[in-house]
Amino acid sequence: MTESLLEVHNLKVHFPVKKGIFQRTQGFVRAVDDVSFEITRGETFGLVGESGCGKSTTGRAVLNLIKPTSGQVWFGREDLATISPPQMREKRKDMQMVFQDPYASLNPRFTIEQILEEPLKAHQIGDSGQRQRMIADMMDVCGLNRSYLKRYAHEFSGGQRQRICIARALILKPQLIVADEPVSALDVSIQSQILNLLQDIQEEFGLTYLFISHDLAVVKHLCNRLGVMYLGRMAELGTAEKIYAKPLHPYTQSLLSAIPAADPRRKKERILLRGEVPSPSNPPAGCAFVTRCPKAEAICKEVRPTMIQLEEDHGVACHLYT
DSSP states (O other), X not given: OOOEEEEEEEEEEEEEEEETTTTEEEEEEEEEEEEEEEEETTOEEEEEOSTTSSHHHHHHHHTTSSOOSEEEEEETTEETXXXXXXXXXXXGGGEEEEOXXXXXXXXXXXXXXXXXXXXXXXXXXXXXXXXXXXXXXXXXXXXXXXXXXXXXXXXXXHHHHHHHHHHHHHTTOOSEEEEESTTTTSOHHHHHHHHHHHHHHHHHHTOEEEEEESOHHHHHHHOSEEEXXXXXXXXXXXXXXXXXXXXXXXXXXXXXXXXXXXSTTSOOOOOOOOSOOOOTTSOOSXXXXXXXXXXXXXXXXXXXXXXXXXXXXXXXXOGGGO
């Protein structure tokens, strides 16, 4: 049996909507609404979906950067939702994040050396000489010239900045890295370099990834298993191989149909979705996808579907399979 590193059970993140002069709570935006999945050691788990589906909020809630409204996040044998702030601070050495915008996530007043040394100082790792050696080694691992250490973030290209962000996340030797759209802001040629770097360091350091993306072609290249999210809920869950070969949920089918064919002469049927995306502050009582689903039935409007396992390592939340 493969050991689970991260288990997420019934995770909910609801943001209050306040109105009026007294800022009274009028409702809640259900950004993440009852999401469950697990990630085994050494694998890359992809979280995919349209912008606004809640995948980035899920990643931040997993790291406790956003406090979950309810649910459990088990990292190893500890529930991160219940541990104390000092315990969480200690846990952060094992859990790091690579953000979507590399420039916005780097301190413009710090040199690269200061940026990489900051997490080591925060966790009181090594003396000055040891930290310098660790920083130099990490620059080599991430394909950065050591002469860059005295420069500032604005002096680098987008790809180099993302390498710096990866080096900062990696320098504490974490077990889990949450990568939130790490290549979406980069040119296509640079994307492949960063993806190859992520794969190389995963193999070298035994890392586990939660990889968040809306680019299904990138996810197919990198991930072992996938979770497809829609409007804060998990629509489909399984191995990348099975989901790409035989998508079950109508939403997953429409997403995969949008991937451009490698051969332009090959005709590919595109599934175009009609209707409006519901508001996360007022989601449908039944299936979240009911307003756009071409196969919706009467039960879909009234009863919320639960995740069912149709075969090993492939589940779907859809009434069409009940």
